[in-house]
Amino acid sequence: MSNFLISLIAHNGKYVSAEGGGGGSLVANRDEIGPWETFRLIHLSNKLDRTDAALVALQTHNGHYIRAEDGGGGLVVANGNAIGSWETFKLIDVGYNDGVSRFELALKTHKGYYTCVEDGDEGLLVASQATGYRSIDVFTGIIKDSLPCLNFLESLFLKRIQDKHKQAKRVGSLGSKLDELLAFKAEMVEKIEDTVTFIEQFCFDRRLENSILFLAGYGGDENSREDIGFNGSDSRFGHYLARRLQSDENLTVKQARTALDMMQKYSKTQLEPNGYSLPTAWEEISHQYRERQIEADRPGKVLLKTGEGFVLTTGENCHSYISFDCSSEEIYQSIRYEYEEDVWDCGVGYGKRERGVINILLKDTEPVMNGIAGYVEDGYDCYVDPDIEVAYYLWQQEQKAVTGSE
Structure with missing residues (x-):
């Protein structure tokens, strides 16, 4: 499940707020965004259902969930303790989407009622009718943070592309609609790129x-x-x-x-x-943050990467090590000779190795990295796993803890 922070503007122009941060009523009467007006949208399914809706839940600042009492037909409140059918809504993209931080949506309850703020109810949210969404049922979502919203927005964008394709087929004019469809697709790609830029600049916690x-x-x-x-x-x-x-x-x-x-x-x-x-x-x-992606090996490439836990033939437990993979016999022999006392072979079993692979203990990280810099200067294609420095730092901390020194 992906999730990200969002605020909602109702048709009356006010922000939706969970009174007390959650646990009570839900009203649309605030002029600014604060913790009570910020919700975590939890995307419950990676697929849109047959009604073009994404299944979501909305969590308040203090951990309660927005729920439609009796599944719809009455008040919508913010006192749910867990996600159930009453706390599950179908989020429907109703058309406008700037691809960066805003999109228009409707929220449909478990029983098919649309969530809205009706005039004269002092901003209270209700789910009172089920005959298709009206203008008062449309909210503007303000995306607050994080990369997970990209997948969510992309699913909405792609669904709109699919809808245009189906519409063109129904009227028998796919050919005449093709240029429009391709232009729309290009526009959506650009919007996704804009979203990435926006998130990196304004939404990352730096x-x-x-x-x-x-x-x-x-x-x-x-x-x-x-x-x-x-x-x-x-x-x-x-x-x-x-x-x-x-x-x-x-x-x-x-x-x-x-x-x-x-x-x-x-x-x-x-x-x-x-x-x-x-x-x-x-x-x-x-x-x-994302896990690092180890570059695919290529002929002639020098590959330096971290290995996971390993037990040496001496019985010593090595939490991680450096795996030096190179097809150059010259470099292989040089490294093998340079670190003869700190190298062991690892392959199908102890004492065996794949040709050109050397495993080096972490204590030799600094000279190995300096050696790699020399290979780069000599024109070799080198890749260094960014997590080697993490492994080396953690090894240094372990050694400091053992010796009691800085």
């Missing part, structure tokens, strides 16, 4: 990234003081992440989660006194 750049000395004179910066073994990893961000590369899941843990120690002493803050929990930002 507190972690901004804090990393601050401690690394980027962004202004105020963070060039000697008392500001990463300490000890944090320095290599912190500056590596900062260089990645400066190159407009997103952090991987492992990079971001490890960085958030690392940055906590600087929160009170360096970040907060200078106006920077961190997310209080990983769950607040986890949806923003």
